[in-house]
Amino acid sequence: MRENQFDKVKNGKGFIAALDQSGGSTPKALANYGISKEAYTTEEEMFDLIHQMRTRIITSPAFDSKYILGAILFEQTMDRQIEGMYTAEYLAEKKGIVPFLKVDKGLAEPADGVQLMKPIPNLDTLLQRANQHHIFGTKMRSVIKEANPEGIKAVMDQQFEIAKQIISAGLVPIIEPEVDIHSQDKEKSEELLKVELLNHLNALSEDENVMLKLTIPTSANAYKELVQHPRVFRVVALSGGYSREEANKKLKENDGIIASFSRALTEDLNVDQTAEAFNAALEKAVKSIYDASVNKN
Template structure:
């Protein structure tokens, strides 16, 4: 593990950019960016276009380590290059930004009010390649929709089980049990989730450190205990479908919780913008999310 990167993520001021929309969500991400589905044919063209979008974001002067601590990449992005360097190397060497990799394979069908992760059958191979590509940590997402104790326990058990495999490979896992912002039982889900996470954190071994990625809680500062836990490197928040403004306002109510926004970061970016317009829009989003993260 890179100690300088570890220290930056643990103690740095700023937030983590999520640039990891994968196969299923890519058409939607491109459409929001002003590239309609009928303007490309096939997956190859689609992934070329989304890499162009991510390259434009990452190479923008607004994508600055003064505000951004790390960036979460999709596997295809890790294997592609920006200005002749693999993406993670470009982030680390040219930008001073710590690279993470999304490793989950999407969500299983809903059961007990939750969606577990689909099995990650090639995880060992992915982690080997992640190390080769100088990735610092990983991210994997599950979703909680109901305050079902059995379901929430299953989500957290699975996350930590996979997380330990990632730690054993020398990487830092971002454990992401998202609570659906539209759940009528959101607050109750969060109480149950916090208790389950604490139980697992207390059982981690000496060199087993994790990060957590959570939905911004209904009750402000609910996750303070997680943020302060000695086994937790950092707790980051997803925007979860909230607009940038709403997500930022909610984030400000939670001390020590920093952003790891995807849609809220890129919602005002468009393929048809001039570089000047694009960079200005990105700079506005970056600065607003940064301010919310350090408040």
């Protein structure tokens, strides 16, 4: 199965769904879905509700491997079940969709214009569990808010150090240094980021390969060298706060980059929709994101 997954992720047509909202972003995801904070009183109830939402998405006929290559899961989602199967196994075996796992524990406080990742305790244990659940790869996110060379270098140093640990565990890491779309010097940040990414990629050995998850660049095809780099397995784009329509439009301008959208995928879904309305809204989103990923301007 893993060989088929490698080929699907590297060469397949489609996009990667990001269903990995964690503790901090779950209330907003639920609110966008039509579930207010008044609907739950404990964290356990909150995570039960988000799993119900994710289950509804994953089991929908619109969540189809014809359009979706992979899905990124939150750790709790990996440990929960859908229709009597663990989520990752359900995705791989029932849906033919490649499972990934978010491994970071959130963001540290801002410093030098960036937010590094918080420490990831017991990462080796988490990676062992991921392998037991047949997870294909991982994802970890940092944020760049200003064009600060020292901060951006620190982001890359941290990301690649942990990426090597993930590769050693037999998994494919998705490195996500998100450039804030509201940054005053977004394009300059992207230029600095590309230089640091190339420096780190060039230092990898032939058996060390990564995926990149990047904010859609201000200048179309600015990341062409990253897309073509021999150590880069695939480049995917986050929606980063853009509406789906805007994110799709920007994505189409960038050759070789596919979507890995979260909020832009689910923005038209609501808890009160009938099954028919829910599936229709999800199908519309899936097909539009697929189109932006495979049909370039």
